[in-house]
Amino acid sequence: NPVTRLADYQPPAWLVPDTTLDVDLRDGHTLVTARLTLRRNPERADKPEDLVLDGEHLELRSLTLDGRELNPGDDYRLDGPRLVIPGAPDHFTLTSVVRIEPENNTALEGLYRSNGMYCTQCEAEGFRRITFFPDRPDVLSRFTTTIHADKSAYPLLLSNGNPVDAGEEQGGRHYATWEDPFPKPCYLFALVAGDLACLSDTFITASGREVALRLYAEHRDLDKLDHAMDSLKRAMAWDERVFGREYDLDIFQIVAVSHFNMGAMENKGLNIFNTSCVLAHPDTTTDAAFERVESVVAHEYFHNWSGNRVTCRDWFQLSLKEGFTVFRDQEFSSDMNSRAVVRVENVDFLVNHQFPEDQGPMAHPVRPAAYQKIDNFYTLTVYEKGAEIVRMQHELLGADDFRRATDLYFERFDGQAVTCDDFVACMEEVSGLDLAQFKRWYSQAGTPVLTVTDDYRDGEYRLTIEQHTPATPGEPDKQPLMIPVKLALLDGQGRPLPLDDQGRAETVVILRETREALSFQLPERPTPSLLRGFSAPVSLRYDFSEEQLVTLLAHDTDGFCRWDAAQRLYFAALARIIDDGESAADQLPRLTPVLERVIARADEDPAQAALLLGLPTENAVGDRHTPLRPQSVHQAVSGLRAAIGEALAEHWWRLAKDLEADAYQGDGAAMGRRRLRRLAIAYLAAAAGQGALDADQVADYVARDFDQPDCMTNALGALRDLVHNGLAQNGRLEAFAERWADEPLVMDQWFAVQASVPGPDTVARAEGLLAHPAFEWTLPNRVRAVVGTLVNGNPSAFHAPDGSGYALFARALKKLDGINPQIAARLASGGARLKRLEPALADQLGAALRDIRPGASANLAEVLDRILGA
Ligand code: HT7
Numbered sequence: 001n002p003v004t005r006l007a008d009y010q011p012p013a014w015l016v017p018d019t020t021l022d023v024d025l026r027d028g029h030t031l032v033t034a035r036l037t038l039r040r041n042p043e044r045a046d047k048p049e050d051l052v053l054d055g056e057h058l059e060l061r062s063l064t065l066d067g068r069e070l071n072p073g074d075d076y077r078l079d080g081p082r083l084v085i086p087g088a089p090d091h092f093t094l095t096s097v098v099r100i101e102p103e104n105n106t107a108l109e110g111l112y113r114s115n116g117m118y119c120t121q122c123e124a125e126g127f128r129r130i131t132f133f134p135d136r137p138d139v140l141s142r143f144t145t146t147i148h149a150d151k152s153a154y155p156l157l158l159s160n161g162n163p164v165d166a167g168e169e170q171g172g173r174h175y176a177t178w179e180d181p182f183p184k185p186c187y188l189f190a191l192v193a194g195d196l197a198c199l200s201d202t203f204i205t206a207s208g209r210e211v212a213l214r215l216y217a218e219h220r221d222l223d224k225l226d227h228a229m230d231s232l233k234r235a236m237a238w239d240e241r242v243f244g245r246e247y248d249l250d251i252f253q254i255v256a257v258s259h260f261n262m263g264a265m266e267n268k269g270l271n272i273f274n275t276s277c278v279l280a281h282p283d284t285t286t287d288a289a290f291e292r293v294e295s296v297v298a299h300e301y302f303h304n305w306s307g308n309r310v311t312c313r314d315w316f317q318l319s320l321k322e323g324f325t326v327f328r329d330q331e332f333s334s335d336m337n338s339r340a341v342v343r344v345e346n347v348d349f350l351v352n353h354q355f356p357e358d359q360g361p362m363a364h365p366v367r368p369a370a371y372q373k374i375d376n377f378y379t380l381t382v383y384e385k386g387a388e389i390v391r392m393q394h395e396l397l398g399a400d401d402f403r404r405a406t407d408l409y410f411e412r413f414d415g416q417a418v419t420c421d422d423f424v425a426c427m428e429e430v431s432g433l434d435l436a437q438f439k440r441w442y443s444q445a446g447t448p449v450l451t452v453t454d455d456y457r458d459g460e461y462r463l464t465i466e467q468h469t470p471a472t473p474g475e476p477d478k479q480p481l482m483i484p485v486k487l488a489l490l491d492g493q494g495r496p497l498p499l500d501d502q503g504r505a506e507t508v509v510i511l512r513e514t515r516e517a518l519s520f521q522l523p524e525r526p527t528p529s530l531l532r533g534f535s536a537p538v539s540l541r542y543d544f545s546e547e548q549l550v551t552l553l554a555h556d557t558d559g560f561c562r563w564d565a566a567q568r569l570y571f572a573a574l575a576r577i578i579d580d581g582e583s584a585a586d587q588l589p590r591l592t593p594v595l596e597r598v599i600a601r602a603d604e605d606p607a608q609a610a611l612l613l614g615l616p617t618e619n620a621v622g623d624r625h626t627p628l629r630p631q632s633v634h635q636a637v638s639g640l641r642a643a644i645g646e647a648l649a650e651h652w653w654r655l656a657k658d659l660e661a662d663a664y665q666g667d668g669a670a671m672g673r674r675r676l677r678r679l680a681i682a683y684l685a686a687a688a689g690q691g692a693l694d695a696d697q698v699a700d701y702v703a704r705d706f707d708q709p710d711c712m713t714n715a716l717g718a719l720r721d722l723v724h725n726g727l728a729q730n731g732r733l734e735a736f737a738e739r740w741a742d743e744p745l746v747m748d749q750w751f752a753v754q755a756s757v758p759g760p761d762t763v764a765r766a767e768g769l770l771a772h773p774a775f776e777w778t779l780p781n782r783v784r785a786v787v788g789t790l791v792n793g794n795p796s797a798f799h800a801p802d803g804s805g806y807a808l809f810a811r812a813l814k815k816l817d818g819i820n821p822q823i824a825a826r827l828a829s830g831g832a833r834l835k836r837l838e839p840a841l842a843d844q845l846g847a848a849l850r851d852i853r854p855g856a857s858a859n860l861a862e863v864l865d866r867i868l869g870a
């Protein structure tokens with residue numbers, strides 16, 4: 001695979017101020033006529049001879065330069081995925097006609113079909129599958145797009161910007177023309193043609209302009225668009241209030257599409273969404289999915305400024321838009337919901353998903369230095385760690401200066417393609433801070449480990465903090481980072497001690513050196529409350545005593561530190577089971593009093609209580625034990641869950657019953673209560689499944705939520721509790737499939753519930769799911785529901801001792817690679833724990849992956865090579 005390197009960046013040789021596209025959608029093929037005005041870029045001093053345009057899977061029908069037909073060989077050549085025109089003039093118009101086949105496009109990049117409609121996905125490099133173009137984010141062009149199609153099959157023709165013309169054509173066809181006044185990179189181009197239902201509304205901007213809001217979906221899904229519309233309006237108002245960003249076109253549109261490689265796409269004025277991230281209705285959608293819709297709608301909307309108006313110079317700068325926009329959507333969700341809960345959810349996700357990425361074979365800096373396929377770098381590191389880097393800058397500058405810096409950034413770089421350095425420069429300019437060392441966060445991979453030791457003597461409390469970032473592939477030596485550590489020191493009753501003469505209860509220490517010492521005059525030895533709010537994306541090592549953890553969990557006012565203390569207690573108990581041979585029952589005398597205290601306060605914030613009372617996942621536990629033995633991790637976690645379920649059964653029953661709702665409500669408070677109730681029921685079901693409680697009694701209670709469901713959260717939760725714990729489900733799985741056969745997103749959940757049943761037998765079950773008539777290899781959501789769930793969310797099945805999970809994995813990757821290489825590569829990263837596995841498993845997984853390496857696509861090959869260490 002050819003490698004693209006940041007160090008080789010050169011500005012584009014030609015610019016394309018204007019692009020006029022004519023897209024003629026016909027049965028079986030599409031003709032795309034592209035008229036590009038090209039002019040040499042004055043910034044490229046070396047004046048290259050050849051004009052090089054990107055183009056893949058295009059059949060070139062004609063090419064004219066300023067009206068003169070060009071001849072292949074003499075005037076241009078097709079050089080693999082490029083069109084080369086030697087000796088092109090400094091200014092000219094190039095018109096190409098290409099034929100493409102959206103019907104056969106299962107890769108879902110470029111123009112493709114989904115459930116009878118046409119749609120596009122151009123980020124990162126999909127536009128080159130639509131026409132020849134300099135497909136790079138630093139070429140900004142003004143697009144005018146005309147779409148022609150059969151009127152009855154495709155009454156709706158959409159593209160970016162504003163509609164400027166439409167009309168009838170011969171043979172029952174019609175056309176529509178859209179003009180986008182904002183120059184944009186081609187990755188933000190979009191087109192949709194279909195027969196869709198529309199939910200309309202309006203938004204009045206801060207300056208009084210009326211914006212038409214249009215959300216489109218298949219007709220049967222029209223009743224599932226309200227939540228997205230509400231979320232969109234809240235996001236628009238929030239961005240004006242918090243970031244001073246107003247929407248700029250007269251119309252903002254979102255289209256829901258079933259076949260989609262990721263969550264959604266921020267195309268200018270025409271967002272395209274995976275149905276799973278936009279459709280929501282209480283009957284069919286869980287609370288978690290409702291929250292995801294709110295945050296993804298906001299995320300894509302926020303890109304209008306952080307990504308579209310100010311875009312990336314090159315794909316190495318991807319986190320410039322993604323990290324910043326994730327930060328923005330996290331802040332939005334925090335303002336719309338409980339800030340403490342959202343922060344813990346975000347940290348949980350980062351620590352248990354991004355940290356493993358950063359500590360494994362896929363580790364890469366937030367701004368990578370090289371890639372083979374950029375699609376493989378839409379990672380948790382670029383998104384989630386990137387957001388933490390922005391959050392640290394927010395913390396370092398304070399809210400007011402941060403806002404001044406983002407104002408400066410948007411104003412200075414509006415209409416430009418820029419870099420992460422440009423972003424940080426605005427932070428420096430406004431605050432006067434020197435962030436040179438801070439910028440290592442962008443260029444250095446790996447999770448820094450902070451080791452904290454302390455000592456209390458004669459009224460002086462000394463904290464020593466050492467930072468060390470372990471080596472990552474290709475980066476053996478690491479530099480110290482600038483790390484903000486927020487801390488408080490608690491007394492025996494859990495009250496914060498004054499840290500200085502002003503009596504401050506909390507401070508932020510900015511670490512710069514490998515080792516730093518702090519000293520505080522205190523009347524007693526404190527319990528340190530460290531890394532409050534998770535002030536930096538680091539792994540914290542401090543030898544907390546159990547008593548200290550109990551104090552933090554009971555009294556700390558910082559939501560993250562409370563949750564972290566609970567996690568440490570659970571991890572310690574699980575380590576005693578896994579490593580020291582203790583039993584689950586042995587842990588109860590230490591754990592149950594702590595849990596009871598959390599339960600006693602649960603009504604203060606039920607969602608937070610649910611976060612504190614939930615055990616870590618098997619992946620999270622496995623990642624803390626080397627070598628990884630998935631079966632013993634599973635035994636330990638499920639055994640402890642059942643033991644807690646039994647020991648606190650009275651509490652769980654009471655919570656389950658007290659939190660029953662008379663009628664469905666969709667507000668945050670009701671969701672929090674449902675979350676805690678479902679956790680309580682899950683504990684009961686776990687205990688019943690292991691014979692520790694009356695299985696019939698528990699199953700009957702659980703089944704009530706399924707039989708008379710008030711919402712999908714309860715129906716699906718009940719089904720999962722029954723199926724996962726081997727409780728009598730009495731045909732409910734089949735009934736569910738029958739009831740929801742016409743709701744693909746619900747069926748995805750049905751597949752996922754079964755693929756996540758713990759234990760090696762699930763591999764055979766998953767084989768059955770792959771053969772199910774409703775399973776489709778071309779539908780990424782369905783593939784993720786079965787293969788993704790098995791590989792990433794069910795370690796005791798995936799790592800079945802006989803290697804059957806690996807065999808299924810390898811076969812699925814090979815099959816998918818021929819259909820959709822992006823999805824194959826993304827799923828392949830589920831094998832990244834290979835080198836941590838116990839040897840017998842590592843050998844089998846390695847062999848299975850080596851087997852499919854020959855002939856793999858560029859996307860899949862890059863991931864396999866990293867995992868296999870090739
Ligand atoms: N910016 C969008 C990225 C995206 C994407 C990337 C590669 C392949 C398919 C894709 N679909 C969407 C989504 C976002 O982060 O907002």
Ligand code: ZN
Nearest residue numbers: 299303322325
């Ligand atoms: Zn994004």
